[in-house]
Amino acid sequence: MTYLARLGAPVRGFLEFLGDQAHLVLRTLRRALRLRLGQLGVVAGQTKLQIRFTGLDALWLVSGTALLLGAVTLIQAFSQLSGLGAEHYIGVLMVLIILRELGPLLTAVLVIGRSSTAIAAELGAMQLNGEVDALAVHGIDPYQYLLLPRWVGVLISLFVLVVFFDTAALAGGFLVAKLKYAVTFGFYMDSVRQTLSNRDFAATLLKILCFSGVITFHACHFGLRIRRSQTEIPQAVTKTVVSALVAVFALDGLLAALFYF
Amino acid sequence: MIDVRDLALDAPDGRRLAEGLSLAVSRGGSLLVNGPSGSGRSALLRALAGMERPARGRVRVGGREVWPGGGVLALAGQVRLGFAFASGGLLSNLSLRENIALPLRFLELAGADLERRTEGALARLGLRAAAGLRPHAVSASARKQANLARVLALEPELIFLDDPLEGLDAADRAVALELIQGWSADRSCTLLIAAEEPQAFSGLEAERLLLSPSSLALESP
Numbered sequence A: 001m002t003y004l005a006r007l008g009a010p011v012r013g014f015l016e017f018l019g020d021q022a023h024l025v026l027r028t029l030r031r032a033l034r035l036r037l038g039q040l041g042v043v044a045g046q047t048k049l050q051i052r053f054t055g056l057d058a059l060w061l062v063s064g065t066a067l068l069l070g071a072v073t074l075i076q077a078f079s080q081l082s083g084l085g086a087e088h089y090i091g092v093l094m095v096l097i098i099l100r101e102l103g104p105l106l107t108a109v110l111v112i113g114r115s116s117t118a119i120a121a122e123l124g125a126m127q128l129n130g131e132v133d134a135l136a137v138h139g140i141d142p143y144q145y146l147l148l149p150r151w152v153g154v155l156i157s158l159f160v161l162v163v164f165f166d167t168a169a170l171a172g173g174f175l176v177a178k179l180k181y182a183v184t185f186g187f188y189m190d191s192v193r194q195t196l197s198n199r200d201f202a203a204t205l206l207k208i209l210c211f212s213g214v215i216t217f218h219a220c221h222f223g224l225r226i227r228r229s230q231t232e233i234p235q236a237v238t239k240t241v242v243s244a245l246v247a248v249f250a251l252d253g254l255l256a257a258l259f260y261f
Numbered sequence B: 001m002i003d004v005r006d007l008a009l010d011a012p013d014g015r016r017l018a019e020g021l022s023l024a025v026s027r028g029g030s031l032l033v034n035g036p037s038g039s040g041r042s043a044l045l046r047a048l049a050g051m052e053r054p055a056r057g058r059v060r061v062g063g064r065e066v067w068p069g070g071g072v073l074a075l076a077g078q079v080r081l082g083f084a085f086a087s088g089g090l091l092s093n094l095s096l097r098e099n100i101a102l103p104l105r106f107l108e109l110a111g112a113d114l115e116r117r118t119e120g121a122l123a124r125l126g127l128r129a130a131a132g133l134r135p136h137a138v139s140a141s142a143r144k145q146a147n148l149a150r151v152l153a154l155e156p157e158l159i160f161l162d163d164p165l166e167g168l169d170a171a172d173r174a175v176a177l178e179l180i181q182g183w184s185a186d187r188s189c190t191l192l193i194a195a196e197e198p199q200a201f202s203g204l205e206a207e208r209l210l211l212s213p214s215s216l217a218l219e220s221p
Helices: A002-033 A039-052 A056-084 A085-129 A131-137 A142-181 A183-193 A196-225 A230-258 B041-048 B071-075 B097-105 B111-124 B140-155 B169-187
Strands: B001-010 B016-027 B028-033 B055-059 B066-068 B083-084 B158-162 B190-195 B207-211 B216-219
Touching: A039 A085, A039 A142, A039 B097, A056 A085, A056 A142, A085 A131, A085 A142, A085 A196, A085 A230, A085 B055, A131 A142, A131 B083, A142 A183, A196 A230, A196 B216, A230 B169, B001 B041, B001 B207, B016 B028, B016 B041, B028 B041, B041 B055, B041 B111, B041 B158, B041 B169, B041 B190, B097 B111, B111 B140, B111 B216, B140 B158, B140 B169, B140 B216, B158 B169, B169 B190, B190 B216
Parallel strands: B028 B190, B028 B207, B083 B158, B158 B190
Antiparallel strands: B001 B016, B001 B055, B055 B066, B207 B216
16 A cells, blocks of 8 residues: 555646646636736736846847857758758748747747746745735735736746747848858748748747746746745755746647647 | 634644634734743734634634635735734835835725825834835844834734834834734724733733643633
8 A cells, every 4th residue: 555655646746736736827817807907007017027037138048049049950951951952941941940849949948947947936035034925914915916927927028039039040040041052031031931830820829828837837836835944945946947847848749749740 | 803713733843832722802802912932922823814724723804714714815805904024024025115005006005095104104113214125125123113014004904913022122112012002992903912021012901812832821901
């Protein structure tokens, strides 16, 4: 019996985690619907702060990474496929590799590294300092004041960052294509446009929605579980990163299979 | 206002605190909880305010089931609470003024009314000069006063004060005590205080509950 219990413990833990995530998401959505007009200003203020930290402050990092990635992708493609008319497949390569897959995925990874860690650490510190209790006891719903603005902020930021990532990656790819094969901007963009479909936009939007939820609620889950000591904060941050990365990669695979398999 | 039946709290070291406690505090009443360090004064206040889940027992506040139940969230929008924490409890990314104004803004107070209550509370507790500073930039005593100022500005119907005078100098103590006596005399306001030294509240009209790590006793004034 003990052996069976030990065997089932990780499964039970995982199911509890999923249940807690569902609880956090549903409660946040339900509380969001109960927000009154006069409270929107307070929540909007918090959302703006989150957008600044997650979106605005990461813009250069994400754009720079994407520019290099776009350029490197085409350099590698040309080095391997130069005899096979690689210049005719520029659009296909960029859409398949960057826009469909790496754009949302790498942006999510960067946001996990920058923001989900920060959210987990901040909420953990707030929990230890009694700030979450203080909010609740004074009539400020923590779901409305802490979780909702973080989710909306991460969602908007992730959307903007993916747009910037894709744009910068396309720019990086174009630079290489122009230098190597003197490809014109019009040809390059036509090639990309012909490969892009509405399905790609739908898949990207769905990924952004799912990833923003994973990033925010994994961080909130581990941050708000901190109860006793400051040494729990780095542990919560590590758990957030590992767990969010696994979830993002798993969801990415699932959505890719759903849309393109 | 508060109805507690057969309560028991878990201490972090595994001891049972306030074992079997049952009490009732009527609307407009006051209760002073005394006891040595480790007797569970703060834990009791936190459990009654819905912030700490008791090991056992039932807590009803303003007719609402707090435990077993959703804790403090069950009281949101139903009973207006004010809680002055013994330490912490202020949002570290907001100034003292913003900390005091935040619950009011969430109550949809704005403009002159918001400013009047916030500035009035800051002035009453002598925090005008430090109002623009964040909690980490002010003294522990100012943080304590800011906790009281937040409660004052909120004008709650149920007030919890956790060691409100501890660490205050004589002048701040007098201001805080005057404020607490005002709340105690106010029939629309129910007051619960946890304090190690009951002498400081000797002039207060309040029921007294003595907690000890192993036993408890309820006395009338």
